[in-house]
Amino acid sequence: DTAVSQTPKYLVTQMGNDKSIKCEQNLGHDTMYWYKQDSKKFLKIMFSYNNKELIINETVPNRFSPKSPDKAHLNLHINSLELGDSAVYFCASVGPGYGYTFGSGTRLTVV
Amino acid sequence: GEDVEQSLFLSVREGDSSVINCTYTDSSSTYLYWYKQEPGAGLQLLTYIFSNMDMKQDQRLTVLLNKKDKHLSLRIADTQTGDSAIYFCAERTGGYNKLIFGAGTRLAVHP
Numbered sequence: 001d002t003a004v005s006q007t008p009k010y011l012v013t014q015m016g017n018d019k020s021i022k023c024e025q026n027l028g029h030d031t032m033y034w035y036k037q038d039s040k041k042f043l044k045i046m047f048s049y050n051n052k053e054l055i056i057n058e059t060v061p062n063r064f065s066p067k068s069p070d071k072a073h074l075n076l077h078i079n080s081l082e083l084g085d086s087a088v089y090f091c092a093s094v095g096p097g098y099g100y101t102f103g104s105g106t107r108l109t110v111v
Numbered sequence: 112g113e114d115v116e117q118s119l120f121l122s123v124r125e126g127d128s129s130v131i132n133c134t135y136t137d138s139s140s141t142y143l144y145w146y147k148q149e150p151g152a153g154l155q156l157l158t159y160i161f162s163n164m165d166m167k168q169d170q171r172l173t174v175l176l177n178k179k180d181k182h183l184s185l186r187i188a189d190t191q192t193g194d195s196a197i198y199f200c201a202e203r204t205g206g207y208n209k210l211i212f213g214a215g216t217r218l219a220v221h222p
Contacts, residue, residue, distance in 0.1 A: 031208065041148075041197055043212040055207045090154065092210075100144070100203075100210060104153040 003027050006091050006103035013081055014111055021076045021106045023091030030095065031055075032074040034066060037088040037105070049074055078108075086110045117200050117213035123220055129187040131216045133200030136181060140202040143176065144210070145185045148197045157185070157198075187218075195220045 004025045013019050025032060033056075034046040048056035049068040063079040078085060091103040114136045123129045135143070145157045160167045160174045160183070167174045173186040187194055197215040204211055 033209070035210075041215050043154075043199065043215075045209050045211075048207055048209060050207070056209055094208060100156070102154040102156075 004091055004093055004101050004103040006089075006106050008106060009104065010107050010109075012109045012111060015081055015083060017081050018077070018079045019081060019108070020078070021089055021091075021108070023074045023076070023103055025072055025091075025093040025101070027093055027095055027101060028072075029093035029101075030071055031093060032068065032071075033092045033094070034074065034076050035090040035092060035102075037090060039087070043090070047074075047076075081110045083110050115200055115202055115211050115213040117198075117216045119214060119216060121216055121218050123190050123218070125190060125192060125220055125222050127190055129185075129190045129194070129218055129220075131185045131187075131198050131200075131218065133183040133185075133213055134181055135183065135200070135202045135211075137202060137204040137211075138178070138181065140204045141208075142203040143174075143183050144199075144201040144203070145172075145174065146199040146201060146212075148199065148215070150196075154199070190218075190220050192220050192222075194218060 006023050031050045033048045037043045046060050047066040051071045052068045065077045068074045086109050088105045088107050090105050094100045117133045144159045146154045147157050171188045175184045199215045200213040201210045
């Protein structure tokens with residue numbers, strides 16, 4: 001029973017397309033995040049939602065729009081995909097105490 | 112500001128100890144973490160330390176925290192080939208508890 005699950009695991013798409021990545025957590029956590037890992041393995045926070053409210057919005061192009069229909073779900077929609085969007089996108093959630101739990105990642109390749 | 116720095120590469124012989132170092136800038140960090148990432152895989156939480164602790168030991172792993180110097184280290188005893196991976200240091204910081212990651216240290220274990 002996966003705690004933080006992302007779909008799809010792999011996504012290959014053409015430049016200019018619009019795509020979505022979905023994330024769901026069954027841990028009852030209030031806060032969820034999207035992180036981007038680039039080809040050099042740098043991990044950078046993109047967005048965070050707390051109980052459906054956007055609380056962190058780092059310097060991310062407007063083409064990226066997160067949506068949280070409820071506190072267990074955080075989706076990422078990307079418009080007009082560019083080559084530079086190719087990366088691994090990780091979803092995570094955090095609850096009381098120390099623990100962050102990460103999903104297994106979505107590897108996005110834009111061709 | 113928020114910044115986490117790590118050396119990028121470490122090569123050790125199998126059976127030796129590995130020490131991976133990290134420095135961070137935010138003195139208000141509450142927790143500091145070590146994550147492991149194997150090729151093509153997600154982020155695995157190895158261990159964490161609360162900011163009021165100096166040391167934490169967990170089997171082969173020892174974490175040392177020098178809060179005055181904002182220095183964190185991870186020691187892996189009896190390093191094995193299965194320990195070859197990228198190790199990320201991260202600090203939990205800010206009002207919204209975001210994780211700031213270092214660039215990752217690539218540990219290579221050779222016979």
